[in-house]
Structure formats: structure tokens, C-alpha cells
Amino acid sequence: MLGTISHTENIMASTITFFVCFLHLLIISIFSTVLGEWNTKDYLKREHSLVKPYQSSGMNIPMWDIIGSTMVTNNYIRLTSDHQSKSGGIWNSQPLLVKNWELHVHFKVHGSGRTLYGDGFCIWYVKDRMQLGHIFGSRDHFSGLAIFLDTYSNHNGPHNHVHPYISAMVNNGSLSYDHDADGTHTELSGCEAQFRNKDYDTYVSIKYYENTLKVFTDIDNKNNWKECFSVDGVHLPTGYYIGASAATGELADNHDILGMKLYELDVPGSLNPDDFRDIVPSAEFFAEPREHVDDPDVPSWSVWKIMLLVVLFVIFFVAAAVVALYFYQKHQEGNRKRFY
Numbered sequence: 001m002l003g004t005i006s007h008t009e010n011i012m013a014s015t016i017t018f019f020v021c022f023l024h025l026l027i028i029s030i031f032s033t034v035l036g037e038w039n040t041k042d043y044l045k046r047e048h049s050l051v052k053p054y055q056s057s058g059m060n061i062p063m064w065d066i067i068g069s070t071m072v073t074n075n076y077i078r079l080t081s082d083h084q085s086k087s088g089g090i091w092n093s094q095p096l097l098v099k100n101w102e103l104h105v106h107f108k109v110h111g112s113g114r115t116l117y118g119d120g121f122c123i124w125y126v127k128d129r130m131q132l133g134h135i136f137g138s139r140d141h142f143s144g145l146a147i148f149l150d151t152y153s154n155h156n157g158p159h160n161h162v163h164p165y166i167s168a169m170v171n172n173g174s175l176s177y178d179h180d181a182d183g184t185h186t187e188l189s190g191c192e193a194q195f196r197n198k199d200y201d202t203y204v205s206i207k208y209y210e211n212t213l214k215v216f217t218d219i220d221n222k223n224n225w226k227e228c229f230s231v232d233g234v235h236l237p238t239g240y241y242i243g244a245s246a247a248t249g250e251l252a253d254n255h256d257i258l259g260m261k262l263y264e265l266d267v268p269g270s271l272n273p274d275d276f277r278d279i280v281p282s283a284e285f286f287a288e289p290r291e292h293v294d295d296p297d298v299p300s301w302s303v304w305k306i307m308l309l310v311v312l313f314v315i316f317f318v319a320a321a322v323v324a325l326y327f328y329q330k331h332q333e334g335n336r337k338r339f340y
């Protein structure tokens with residue numbers, strides 16, 4: 001009997017131990033999830049974030065400056081309106097002294113154009129801020145990181161991706177963004193993203209962690225991040241500025257920023273941002289250049305005219321030579337007849 005009781009007790013003890021362990025693990029996992037979320041919120045850097053209400057006093061947005069066509073309302077910051085030849089930007093006035101970070105941008109690109117619209121906008125992490133230029137409303141030969149949300153395909157020939165298209169470029173100031181090729185030759189990576197004219201909220205996330213750049217989108221009204229691309233070997237310094245800019249040309253769109261939230265991914269105090277200030281922006285990997293298929297050469301009318309003239313001249317000279325030869329032979333024959 002004693003043996004039976006201790007055996008039953010053993011089974012009960014094992015079962016209780018199993019449930020205790022299971023409960024323990026469950027509590028740990030729930031707690032760590034909650035803690036993780038709490039940490040993310042805790043590391044929100046307010047001085048690098050743009051949240052409503054934008055204007056706490058007067059017309060100025062604390063820690064942010066606007067330039068060009070940018071217009072601030074209670075609900076959005078409009079970089080360009082749906083009109084031609086606009087360009088505007090919004091720039092954080094505080095250098096980002098965080099090595100590893102994640103930036104969530106709440107945006108809306110919309111307009112009356114059904115098939116023709118453009119040109120798109122760009123999210124920047126660069127050395128020089130507040131400079132209007134022709135690269136989505138900001139300067140070319142920039143130093144730092146650009147994430148282009150390009151809505152207009154400038155490259156008219158056949159190509160292997162459609163627009164809107166999100167791509168990344170890292171520059172040390174030496175490269176030029178080639179609008180005509182939609183930045184193909186300088187892009188690190190990219191993805192197609194149908195983010196335009198949505199009646200729900202659209203977001204893009206840029207995560208720069210341990211020299212890996214990842215871009216995610218939340219544009220399908222599913223409330224979760226979908227990876228656009230991930231690139232290793234991206235080197236960026238601390239101390240640059242976050243900004244966004246947009247431009248319209250012949251084609252137009254409203255390019256609105258509704259909010260930006262920057263999260264620090266470092267454990268506070270674990271890294272000295274000054275150690276990373278002198279890094280020269282660089283990328284170890286570039287995307288394979290898009291296959292370029294040259295447009296077939298269609299000779300213009302003037303080229304045809306020149307070719308026709310050349311052919312006529314050749315025919316004329318050949319005919320003239322034949323006629324000259326004929327008369328020359330006749331003349332020689334006449335001479336021979338005279339001799340005999």
C-alpha cells in the first residue's frame with residue numbers, strides 16, 4: 001500500500017511541477033512582451049518626434065523647421081499641395097545622437113490625378129538640413145541616408161519594377177541621384193509599394209540597427225509591418241538630421257506628413273554617440289542595376305532625308321560615271337577607226 005501511495009504522490013508531484021513550470025514560462029513570456037512594448041515606448045525620443053498638436057505655441061513647431069511650400073495645419077504637415085512646381089520640407093533642428101534607431105513615419109500621398117501624379121517624397125537622415133533642391137525637394141550630393149518614396153516613373157523605357165517604389169540611397173556627398181533613371185544606379189535596395197490615395201492610415205518604418213538598414217511598410221490597413229527590404233553593411237554616423245521633403249513638377253500630388261516617431265534602440269548609457277560621429281556614410285552592398293533596355297532607335301525625318309540625298313548622289317555619280325565611260329569608249333573607237 002505504501003508503495004502505491006508514494007507512486008501516486010510522485011505522479012501528482014510531477015504533474016504539479018509541470019504546471020508550475022508551464023505557468024512560470026507563460027508569466028515570463030507575457031511579462032517580457034509587456035516589458036518589450038513598455039521599453040519601446042520608454043525610448044521614444046520626443047525631441048526627434050513630430051506629434052499632434054504640432055504647434056504648441058504660435059506658428060512654430062518646437063524642434064522642427066519648415067521650408068519652401070510646406071504648410072502646417074492642425075491635422076497634417078503638407079510638404080506640397082496638389083499643384084505643379086512645388087517643393088517643401090520639414091526638418092528636425094536637433095542632431096540625432098543615437099547610434100541605433102527606428103523611425104516611424106505616418107504619411108499620406110493623395111491627389112486628383114488618376115494615372116498621372118508625382119513626384120513623391122523622401123525621408124532623410126543627412127548632414128545638411130533645410131536646403132531646397134531638385135531631389136524630391138532637397139539637395140543633391142547629400143551626405144547620409146535617403147529613403148525615396150517615388151510615385152512617378154521617370155524612366156520611360158522598359159524596366160522591371162512599377163511605381164510607387166520605395167528605395168534607399170547612402171551618399172558621402174560624391175554621388176548624384178539620377179532622376180531620369182529613378183535612382184536605379186545608386187539604390188541599395190527597394191520595393192514596390194502601393195501607398196497612394198488610400199482612405200486609411202499609411203506608415204513607413206526605417207530601422208537602423210547594428211549597421212543593418214531595414215524598411216517596413218504598413219500600407220494595407222492591416223496594422224502590421226511588412227518588410228520592404230533589408231541591407232547589411234550600412235555605415236552612418238551619429239549627429240545628422242532627420243527630415244522629410246517632397247516636390248512636384250509637371251505632375252503633382254499632396255505629400256502630407258502626419259507624424260514621426262523616433263525610437264532609440266540602444267540601452268541608455270551603453271554607447272557613447274561621440275564614438276560614431278566621424279563615420280563617413282557608406283554602403284557595402286548595392287542593388288543589381290535594373291536591366292536597361294535601350295529604346296529602339298527610330299531615325300527622325302531629317303536623318304531619312306540625309307540618307308535619301310546620299311543614295312541619290314551615289315546613283316547620280318554612278319550613272320554619270322557609266323555615261324562618261326560610254327562616251328569615252330565611243331571616242332576611243334572613233335579614234336581607232338580614223339587610224340585604220
Ligand SMILES: [Ca+2]
Pocket residue numbers: 119150151152153154179182
Ligand atoms: Ca521618379
